[in-house]
Amino acid sequence: xxxxxxxxxxxxxxxxxxxxxxxxxxxxxxxxxxxxxxxxxxxxxxxxxxxxxxxxxxxxxxxxxxxxxxxxxxxxxxxxxxxxxxxxxxxxxxxxxxxxxxxxxxxxxxxxxxxxxxxxxxxxxxxxxxxxxxxxxxxxxxxxxxxxxxxxxxxxxxxxxxxxxxxxxxxxxxxxxxxxxxxxxxxxxxxxxxxxxxxxxxxxxxxxxxxxxxxxxxxxxxxxxxxxxxxxxxxxxxxxxxxxxxxxxxxxxxxxxxxxxxxxxxxxxxxxxxxxxxxxxxxxxxxxxxxxxxxxxxxxxxxxxxxxxxxxxxxxxxxxxxxxxxxxxxxxxxxxxxxxxxxxxxxxxxxxxxxxxxxxxxxxxxxxxxxxxxxxxxxxxxxxxxxxxxxxxxxxxxxxxxxxxxxxxxxxxxxxxxxxxxxxxxxxxxxxxxxxxxxxxxxxxxxxxxxxxxxxxxxxxxxxxxxxxxxxxxxxxxxxxxxxxxxxxxxxxxxxxxxxxxxxxxxxxxxxxxxxxxxxxxxxxxxxxxxxxxxxxxxxxxxxxxxxxxxxxxxxxxxxxxxxxxxxxxxxxxxxxxxxxxxxxxxxxxxxxxxxxxxxxxxxxxxxxxxxxxxxxxxxxxxxxxxxxxxxxxxxxxxxxxxxxxxxxxxxxxxxxxxxxxxxxxxxxxxxxxxxxxxxxxxxxxxxxxxxxxxxxxxxxxxxxxxxxxxxxxxxxxxxxxxxxxxxxxxxxxxxxxxxxxxxxxxxxxxxxxxxxxxxxxxxxxxxxxxxxx
Numbered sequence: 001x002x003x004x005x006x007x008x009x010x011x012x013x014x015x016x017x018x019x020x021x022x023x024x025x026x027x028x029x030x031x032x033x034x035x036x037x038x039x040x041x042x043x044x045x046x047x048x049x050x051x052x053x054x055x056x057x058x059x060x061x062x063x064x065x066x067x068x069x070x071x072x073x074x075x076x077x078x079x080x081x082x083x084x085x086x087x088x089x090x091x092x093x094x095x096x097x098x099x100x101x102x103x104x105x106x107x108x109x110x111x112x113x114x115x116x117x118x119x120x121x122x123x124x125x126x127x128x129x130x131x132x133x134x135x136x137x138x139x140x141x142x143x144x145x146x147x148x149x150x151x152x153x154x155x156x157x158x159x160x161x162x163x164x165x166x167x168x169x170x171x172x173x174x175x176x177x178x179x180x181x182x183x184x185x186x187x188x189x190x191x192x193x194x195x196x197x198x199x200x201x202x203x204x205x206x207x208x209x210x211x212x213x214x215x216x217x218x219x220x221x222x223x224x225x226x227x228x229x230x231x232x233x234x235x236x237x238x239x240x241x242x243x244x245x246x247x248x249x250x251x252x253x254x255x256x257x258x259x260x261x262x263x264x265x266x267x268x269x270x271x272x273x274x275x276x277x278x279x280x281x282x283x284x285x286x287x288x289x290x291x292x293x294x295x296x297x298x299x300x301x302x303x304x305x306x307x308x309x310x311x312x313x314x315x316x317x318x319x320x321x322x323x324x325x326x327x328x329x330x331x332x333x334x335x336x337x338x339x340x341x342x343x344x345x346x347x348x349x350x351x352x353x354x355x356x357x358x359x360x361x362x363x364x365x366x367x368x369x370x371x372x373x374x375x376x377x378x379x380x381x382x383x384x385x386x387x388x389x390x391x392x393x394x395x396x397x398x399x400x401x402x403x404x405x406x407x408x409x410x411x412x413x414x415x416x417x418x419x420x421x422x423x424x425x426x427x428x429x430x431x432x433x434x435x436x437x438x439x440x441x442x443x444x445x446x447x448x449x450x451x452x453x454x455x456x457x458x459x460x461x462x463x464x465x466x467x468x469x470x471x472x473x474x475x476x477x478x479x480x481x482x483x484x485x486x487x488x489x490x491x492x493x494x495x496x497x498x499x500x501x502x503x504x505x506x507x508x509x510x511x512x513x514x515x516x517x518x519x520x521x522x523x524x525x526x527x528x529x530x531x532x533x534x535x536x537x538x539x540x541x542x543x544x545x546x547x548x549x550x551x552x553x554x555x556x557x558x559x560x561x562x563x564x565x566x567x568x569x570x571x572x573x574x575x576x577x578x579x580x581x582x583x584x585x586x587x588x589x590x591x592x593x594x595x596x597x598x599x600x601x602x603x604x605x606x607x608x609x610x611x612x613x614x615x616x617x618x619x620x621x622x623x624x625x626x627x628x629x630x631x632x633x634x635x636x637x638x639x640x641x642x643x644x645x646x647x648x649x650x651x652x653x654x655x656x657x658x659x660x661x662x663x664x665x666x667x668x669x670x671x672x673x674x675x676x677x678x679x680x681x682x683x684x685x686x687x688x689x690x691x692x693x694x695x696x697x698x699x700x701x702x703x704x705x706x707x708x709x710x711x712x713x714x715x716x717x718x719x720x721x722x723x724x725x726x727x728x729x730x731x732x733x734x735x736x737x738x739x740x741x742x743x744x745x746x747x748x749x750x751x752x753x754x755x756x757x758x759x760x761x762x763x764x765x766x767x768x769x770x771x772x773x774x
Contacts, residue, residue, distance in 0.1 A: 209257075212250045215243060216266060223273050232281035234323045237274075238330045244271045245334075249346050271347060275331065275354040282328050282358055286365045289317045294369050310370050311407050318415055329417040331355060340420030340429030352427065359429070360436035362415070366408075367440040374404070374439065378452055390460040394453050394468050401441055401449045402476075406491050409443045420444055422498055446495060450503030457507070462515055462554075466561035469508055472496060473563060508561060512554060512573045519550050520580045525588050527595075532602040532610060532744050543744070545588060548611040551581040552618040559622045568624050575627050578615070578694040582701065585611050603740055605709035610744045612702045613751070619695070627694040710755065713737055714762030721767070 134141070179186075219240060222228065231237045244267055251257070251264035296309050319325055335343055335351040342348065377400050384393035413419045420429040420443065430444055437445035457465050476496035479485060529546050544552075554577050559567045567574065585608060592604040619627070713733075720729040737759070745751045 209250075209254075212247050213263065215247060216263060216270075219244065219270055220266075223270055223277070229277055229281060232277050232324055232327050233321060235326050237278075237323070237327050241271070241274055241327070241330060241334075244274060245347055252346070268347075268350075272350060275350060278324075278327050278331055279354055279357050279361070281324055283361045283365075285321055285324055286318070286362060289314065290365050290369050293317070297369065297372055306373055307407075310373060311411060314369070315411055315414055325415065328358060328415075332358070332416055332418055336418060336429055338418060339423075340418055341423060341425060342427040348427075352432070355429075356432050356436065358416075359433040362412075363433070363437045363440050363442075363445075367438060370440070374441070377401075377404075381452060381456070385456045385459075389464070390456045391464050391468050391471075394456060395471060397452065398449065398472060402492050402495060405441045405443060405446070405495060406488055408441065409491065412442060422494070443491075443495065446499050447503065449499060450507065453504075454507060457511075462511055463557060465508055465511055466557040469500070469504060469561035472504070473500070473561075477563070505562070505566070509573050512558060513576060516554065516573075516576055516580050520547055520577075520584050523547070523584070525584075525591055530588060530592055530602070530607070532607065532740075543610075544614045545585065545607075545611045547581055547584040547588070548614050551577050551615060555618055555622055555624065559624070564623070567622075571624075571627075574624055575694050578619070578627050578698060581615060582612070582694070582698060586701075602744070603709065605705045605712070606740055606744050608701065608705040609709060612698060612705065616698055616702065619698075627698075706755075706758070710758040710762045713759045714766055717759065717763040718766045718770070721763075722770075 222231065222240070231240070247267045248264060248271065251260045251267060254260055255264075293309055293314055296313075297306050300306060300309070331351055332355045335345055335348050335355055337343060342352070345351070377397065381393050381397040384396060409419070418429065420433065423430045425431060434444050439448055441448050457468065473496070476489075476492045477500070479489070479493065523546075532543055555574065558571070558573055558577075562571070589604045589608050592602070592607060716733050717730065720733050737756075741752050741755060745755075
């Protein structure tokens with residue numbers, strides 16, 4: 001539109017220097033510095049033609065930076081400024097020639113002295129000033145010319161832009177008019193497009209539905225082909241399982257479609273056939289591996305080689321069939337999650353049956369392969385049991401079983417991509433696969449460990465069994481605070497918890513119950529065991545009855561073998577030990593009362609107080625606070641004695657004596673005791689009939705024995721005091737009482753003092769009651 005040559009007219013600002021003229025010689029008067037130089041007759045300034053201006057990015061057309069000239073303060077300053085400006089315009093030779101010409105012109109020009117100076121200035125001076133002004137403003141004039149050209153160019157552009165805007169405005173108005181005229185047509189087109197999309201979606205939906213029908217023929221041919229068993233070796237077989245499940249789901253959801261029931265039955269049959277192919281292929285694969293591995297394991301005697309063959313080599317060979325293993329994992333993952341819990345899927349029953357069959361086949365084949373290794377471990381265990389000890393052999397066998405179970409669990413997880421956890425759900429892997437596993441020790445089946453240990457533990461004494469249970473509990477069930485919880489440690493912790501809960505604790509409970517039955521329930525009471533001899537070594541239990549001693553030993557062993565949570569709360573074994581011991585002591589008391597003439601000592605009530613108190617203190621020292629099926633707090637002897645405090649007896653004694661019966665208000669649930677022996681025995685029987693809380697029964701019998709003993713001896717003291725020979729009889733009775741109490745509680749002065757105090761208060765109360773009655 002515009003040419004670059006239009007802007008290329010700026011002249012070169014560089015002035016050409018004129019050739020200096022020869023300067024005439026001679027003496028001349030020095031000119032005044034205030035006089036303007038005479039430039040007339042000199043060569044005029046001729047500007048070179050302007051070179052072409054190119055609008056390039058590199059050219060800087062900005063005006064020069066303005067320079068501020070220092071203000072003239074004096075004549076000398078102005079002179080220097082003018083001289084500096086003139087020195088830049090001409091050379092030194094041109095200045096001399098110009099001065100010479102000016103002096104020649106001064107001689108020719110005569111001015112009227114009457115006229116003011118500058119009135120008739122020669123024209124050449126005005127022209128020279130214009131030229132000098134033009135030369136000094138050359139750069140600024142050039143910039144002004146550039147601005148003028150640019151202004152004209154911009155005005156042209158503005159005009160063209162305004163024309164384009166006007167054209168666009170007209171076009172927009174035209175389009176708007178066209179749009180107004182075609183609104184109805186556009187609406188019709190939109191309706192057609194919407195209808196087309198609807199028909200397309202309908203066609204896609206119909207095509208998708210037809211796909212579920214059309215898939216039947218192809219998959220039927222593939223699964224019924226002669227080489228269909230080889231399909232499971234490829235991962236593409238998983239697509240068949242997925243598609244069959246999708247087709248079954250479609251037919252189930254659209255049961256009103258044509259022939260939906262028929263297609264549903266055929267698809268379910270094909271799914272069953274496909275799952276059967278997976279099961280057969282996996283079983284055949286394991287049998288091929290077993291044929292090779294079992295021979296190698298049987299032919300070697302090295303434990304390390306057997307371990308490498310049974311786990312490392314076996315795992316590599318099984319996982320070589322990656323397509324088959326992927327299909328097996330797909331079937332299992334369809335119906336179970338990673339922990340072996342069931343999923344709520346459409347075809348859970350069919351897939352879960354196949355999964356359980358896969359687990360059962362693997363367990364049978366695996367058990368057959370590693371049987372030489374497990375049998376060797378059992379043989380070593382039996383040999384150590386006979387040669388060393390049952391406890392050491394049981395510990396070593398447990399360690400080996402845990403290591404083998406950990407390896408089997410890792411192998412099982414690698415093959416099936418699942419780690420079954422303990423669960424009570426009937427549909428879980430743990431419950432479903434447990435019934436199919438026999439001798440192979442895995443995280444699901446730990447019964448073989450207890451089955452192997454049971455004969456050795458039954459032949460050992462009960463203390464050995466308790467030591468073994470205590471070791472396995474402290475070794476694997478309890479984590480130390482600074483111990484690192486590795487995967488193996490966590491596995492052993494879970495395995496130990498289940499082994500104890502399912503196998504070893506019930507086994508130990510049966511051992512304890514058998515021992516209680518043999519040594520306490522059915523034991524014969526020897527007459528010599530009914531005597532209370534003085535305590536030895538200041539031990540309160542040294543002179544206890546053998547029943548009470550053995551009960552304390554059983555309680556201590558049970559507390560050692562079991563964790564506190566099991567031994568201290570509602571343990572059936574502790575309950576049986578306590579109740580059977582109480583019953584045995586009651587039989588001994590009855591025998592003492594029946595043979596009092598033959599056996600003068602000990603006192604039956606003191607015998608019961610002694611042994612029941614020892615049993616009670618044993619329970620308290622072991623912190624066994626609940627001896628029934630429901631939680632209940634037990635009282636220590638100090639708390640019992642506070643209840644039986646003599647200060648609380650006075651009102652009860654008076655009311656009992658006056659009313660004909662003695663009710664202390666001490667027994668729970670309104671229990672009463674008469675002064676006679678018959679009433680006490682009947683009360684004991686009524687309490688023993690309720691077997692819900694052994695601790696309450698023990699406390700009740702202890703209260704009865706204490707009351708009967710203090711009342712009887714209080715009566716003896718009262719009678720001896722009131723008789724004529726009261727002094728001698730009283731001394732004899734007190735001596736007899738002291739000997740009996742010292743023999744029973746020689747190392748327990750607190751019990752001695754409180755019993756004597758209770759007897760004295762009882763005697764004093766009876767005396768006062770008798771006096772009041774008189």
